[in-house]
Amino acid sequence: MNNNSNEFKIPRMRTVHEAAQELKAIDEHTAVTEHHIRQLALSGVLPRVQAGRKLLINFDLLLEYLADPTSDKFRVHTATADVNGIRRIY
Numbered sequence: 001m002n003n004n005s006n007e008f009k010i011p012r013m014r015t016v017h018e019a020a021q022e023l024k025a026i027d028e029h030t031a032v033t034e035h036h037i038r039q040l041a042l043s044g045v046l047p048r049v050q051a052g053r054k055l056l057i058n059f060d061l062l063l064e065y066l067a068d069p070t071s072d073k074f075r076v077h078t079a080t081a082d083v084n085g086i087r088r089i090y
Helices: 016-026 034-042 059-067
Strands: 013-015 048-051 054-058
Touching: 013 016, 016 034, 016 054, 016 059, 034 054, 034 059, 054 059
Parallel strands: none
Antiparallel strands: 013 054, 048 054
16 A cells, blocks of 8 residues: 555755755855854754754755745744743743
């Protein structure tokens, strides 16, 4: 029984360094740096997963963001955004 609705797509999770290297392999003249990718994740624009000391991001979401950074999908809601692990109290 092969039902496409039950198919699960595994996200391509990469460290910041791996994401930058893979992006560089796709476009060797890219101006996107590791620092910029890290800041996107830390600011909440891109979702992130902390695995020990490593910061993992979904590479496909990074490519979506680079294709259309103005999309509502990547809008950070400042009322709930964390600032260095501290959340604002209202």
